[in-house]
Amino acid sequence: MIDIPADATVRPLLIESRSAPAYCCLIDDMEIDDGLPWYHDIYHFLRLGVYPEVATAKDRRALRQLATRFVICGETLYRRSPDGMLLLCLDHASADRVMREVHAGVCGPHMGGHMLARKIMRTGYFWLTMETDCCQFVQRCPECQIHGDLIHVPPSELHALTSPWPFSVWGIDIIGKISPKSSSGHEFILVAIDYFTKWVEAAS
Incomplete structure (x- = not known):
């Protein structure tokens, strides 16, 4: 048993809730203010072994952990998927084109946001905020909003339709x-x- 002095100050535990996956929080923005893609620091770390000039010790540790999931083939950066597939890393402009083509292209079935992200990964592409961007893209799609199901009816119990004997109903x-x-x-x-x-x- 631990004895706590009577005059000790007990600080409450702060829990921070985030709306994005944890790995997305390692990098502040998908596109940096200077126009470089989100994977710029990862690429230079894997290629040259250098850190950003303003990186703190915490930033360097996060960058090392994040870089273990990526690999450079030739001059192109790929991310290793759990099944061993290499996913091409896209910048913001290329990601918008891929989302538009997969979602509403020639063979685009206008699927939901999470399904869109999974299909893009199966196609062989990746960026850090895929799921969030895909969900927001589907919400902005005019066709999906016009032809989507309108579910405004409150849930109710199902009533089974029974028949007492053959050929009565x-x-x-x-x-x-x-x-x-x-x-x-x-x-x-x-x-x-x-x-x-x-x-x-x-x-x-």
């Missing part, structure tokens, strides 16, 4: 118009399902 749906037409010239399909046996009948 049916569900009927119409599919169409279908193109091309059927061999008999029909353009619609009538589908009926028995709720008890799950028996399906379909006719054009």
Whole structure:
């Protein structure tokens, strides 16, 4: 048991909440004020073994820890992914182009922010604030805001639709118009399902 003097001052423990992943906090901004990319210090440390001139001892330690995840091939900086894949490091302008192409390009399915970040990583690209930037990019996408689901209904319990015996309750749906037409010239399909046996009948 530890004895604490009566006149001792007890300072409260301060816990700081951050909205970004911890590794993003090692570098203040993605783009430095002088226009250099976010990986400028990492690249020069790996290439020349030098620290920034204004770096403190804490900054140097953080830079060494961060640089262990990166590798230079030729003149290009890559980040090692957990599965051993090398991800090309992008600056801010290139990251915007990649997000726009993957999200809304020729084959872009307008996926959500987290899925967009994972797909970009599978494509082979990386920058420090990927998830945050992708989520903000999706929120600014006009098509996603226009065609997105509007979920304003409060949650409620699901009510199962039961059937007491076979063929007492049916569900009927119409599919169409279908193109091309059927061999008999029909353009619609009538589908009926028995709720008890799950028996399906379909006719054009």
